[in-house]
Amino acid sequence: MILFLPRPISIANLSNNIITFLYEVRGKGTHIISKLNQGGDKLELLGPLGNGFDLNIKGKIALISGGIGIAPMIYLAKELEGDIDFYCGFRNEVYYIDIIKEDVDNLFISTEDGSLGHKGL
Ligand SMILES: Cc1cc2nc3c(=O)[nH]c(=O)nc-3n(C[C@H](O)[C@H](O)[C@H](O)COP(=O)(O)OP(=O)(O)OC[C@H]3O[C@@H](n4cnc5c(N)ncnc54)[C@H](O)[C@@H]3O)c2cc1C
Numbered sequence: 001m002i003l004f005l006p007r008p009i010s011i012a013n014l015s016n017n018i019i020t021f022l023y024e025v026r027g028k029g030t031h032i033i034s035k036l037n038q039g040g041d042k043l044e045l046l047g048p049l050g051n052g053f054d055l056n057i058k059g060k061i062a063l064i065s066g067g068i069g070i071a072p073m074i075y076l077a078k079e080l081e082g083d084i085d086f087y088c089g090f091r092n093e094v095y096y097i098d099i100i101k102e103d104v105d106n107l108f109i110s111t112e113d114g115s116l117g118h119k120g121l
Contacts, residue, residue, distance in 0.1 A: 004029055006046060010072035019045075022071040022096060058082050063104075065089075066121075070096060077103045089121055 013020035066089040086104040092113045109117030
């Protein structure tokens with residue numbers, strides 16, 4: 001068991017008793033997480049924490065997020081009923097959009113370097 005202070009990480013998916021986290025290696029804690037061995041190492045989780053999202057919203061919904069901030073929106077998009085426009089912005093590297101596409105009606109991408117989608121924020 002590896003011990004370190006908790007870091008807030010969103011639930012990116014929950015399916016068939018498996019929780020998915022999408023994370024970016026930023027510092028020491030996320031670096032340690034990235035080195036965990038599948039099937040061998042264990043992590044202690046505390047949660048879910050926070051207020052969550054209102055899932056009773058219906059109709060046309062816009063979800064807006066940037067970078068790793070897309071993580072909680074992926075699971076939210078799955079759970080919401082309605083027409084979902086998903087706006088996501090990235091600096092340069094675009095990730096996870098093939099999975100996001102499965103659960104949204106329209107996907108709008110922007111990149112700061114213009115490599116994909118709208119150029120800008
Ligand atoms: C609500 C919420 C949801 C988030 N969801 C995600 C997500 O889904 N995916 C994702 O990638 N990121 C997410 N983040 C951001 C993520 O929490 C940070 O990127 C992560 O905590 C960085 O941890 P780190 O150790 O790699 O970085 P560091 O910058 O090294 O450390 C993070 C924090 O821990 C403190 N710290 C580090 N070591 C110690 C120590 N020994 N003692 C005391 N304090 C210490 C640092 O001062 C810093 O404030 C979320 C953040 C919030 C607030």
